[in-house]
Amino acid sequence: MLIIQKAGVEMYAKSLKCTSCHKEYPLSPLYECQECGGILNVTFDYNGMIAEELKKEKKVSNKADLLPVKSECLVNIGQGNTPLVEAEKLAQRIAIKKLLLKYEFCNPTGSFKDRPVGVGISKAVEFGYKKVVVASSGNGAAAVAAFAAKAGLEALIFVPESTPPEKTKQAAFYGAKVIKVEGPYSNSFKMAKEISNSTGVFNLTTTFINPYTVEGDKIVAYELFEQMNGAVPDVIYVPIGAGPLLSGIFKGYEELKSFGVIDKLPRMVGVQAEGCSPIAKAYLAGKQEVESEDNPSTIAGGICDGLTGYAKDGTYVLETIKRSNGFAISCDDDSIREAQSWLATDEGAFVEPSSAAAVAAIVKSLHEKSIDKDAKVVALLTGHGLKDMGNVKLSIDIPTAPNDLGKLLEIIG
Ligand SMILES: [Zn+2]
Structure with missing residues (x-):
């Protein structure tokens, strides 16, 4: 067992453990189980200090303590601590009581990655x-x-x-x-x-190939816990390709539950685009295993992952979704475009299509009655709109100002 020392406090990423056959390995650069090829997950052996702090302060003051990295090796460009914003106008538009948006596009490079x-x-x-x-x-x-x-x-x-x-x-x-x-x-x-x-x-491919990366996604749960003052959302909508963000967030909530600071877990909803929805298709068909899609096509490029060659990643995420009592859903490109426009004009949030898919999915779920309008819902807005301007459609042409003031006033209206 490899114990990592952190600033005098023993902090404990313990091992890599296969999610299929449960074989354990030391913390090393491994990408899959050597026995069965399964996905590897970092296990922890936390001491009681984190639970104590969480109970008292409703937060972990040093979230790096939750990561499987020696503190002197941590690289920081200002990631994390993204805003959680209540979307009153958008909530009203789509007829839901409370909608909270996690602004992951505010990360330094413009996405949750x-x-x-x-x-x-x-x-x-x-x-x-x-x-x-x-x-x-x-x-x-x-x-x-x-x-x-x-x-x-x-x-x-x-x-x-x-x-x-x-x-x-x-x-x-x-x-x-x-x-x-x-x-x-x-x-x-x-x-x-x-x-x-x-x-x-x-x-560092951020599917499930590198077992350490998903630990970064986990921190979203701790931030939400802190930002919601210890409350747990009823449902969390996450746009997914392979889906490590969804699994990571749920892992964070399972840890919070193991610390005894929350007593329920959120339902996790995996959001896909209709043109690339291997996980949603498997969910809707009631299948246990996800099958890859070889020629996916959607405007939501960030979640356009057909999982060819690694459909087991999708199966793993599907299991997480089911364990959370959540569901998977897919939205067509038109509804994604519409949601993208609402986010901008109602909330001042300019996001890429993949992020907007989360809001399109909420609308569809309300329509299908998969969630209640009184549910406390969080949607992850994963990437900035400036990252994919080719898919931004303006319904008007932007005019050039004429020299004549009268004509200018006419244009301004
Ligand atoms: Zn294994």
Whole structure:
């Protein structure tokens, strides 16, 4: 057992444990169970101090204590602590009593990926890697590039050729080597895995391949606990590709429950786009196992992951969803566009389509009566709108001011 010492207090990421056969490994750069190929999960052996602080203060003052990283290796670009904003106008529009939006797009690179990647890069530093590789649909790319720059590591990034230019440009601007890959995201995933296996660079692909990254996602639960003063939302909507964000948040809530500071868990809702919905399809068909989708297509690029070659990730998330008594749902691109526009015009929140899918899903769930209008709902807004301007549709042309004041007044109306 490997115990990590933190600032005089014993803090305890304990092992990597297979989620299928439960075999345990020391905390090492492993990507899957050596026995059965299963997904690995970091286990902890917390002492009582965190529970005490949570009970007394309703928060953990140093959230780094919850991560499986030595404190001297932590890389910080200002990630986390994102706002939780009540959306009164939008709630009224969609006829729900209370809607809280977690502004993950306020992270430094503009998406929630700064959380998992922050932990992943810190582990790369701790393990002594000089180079990392990632497959990403764009947001993870920017996050890896930014953290690698800060940590002084080399970053190699594979993105699907369809990735919005804003995202590829952002990643390259931080100094990373960005390479476009033909075909769906799964092809980039395969390439990063091959490079990692053949050259030994650390793979930070934020599916479930790197067991440490999901620990960064976990912190969202602790922030929500703090921001809601100890209350637990009834339902949490999370846009999902492979779904580590959803699993991470639920892991955080399960930890909070194990500390005895909450007595119920939120229902987790996995939100997908109709053009790429392997997990939602399996859920609706009542299947236990998720099957991959080889040619996904949607405007919601951040969640366009057909899981080809790693459908077991989807199965794992489906299990989490069911354990939480939640459900998976998919929305069409038109409803996602509509929700994107509502978020901007009602709440001043400019998000990418993948984030808006969470709100489109709430509307659909209310319609289908999967949730109650009195439910306390949180939606994760995962990525910034500026990251995908090609999918922003304006219903008007932006006029140029004429020299004549009279004509200008006519335009202004
Ligand atoms: Zn195993």
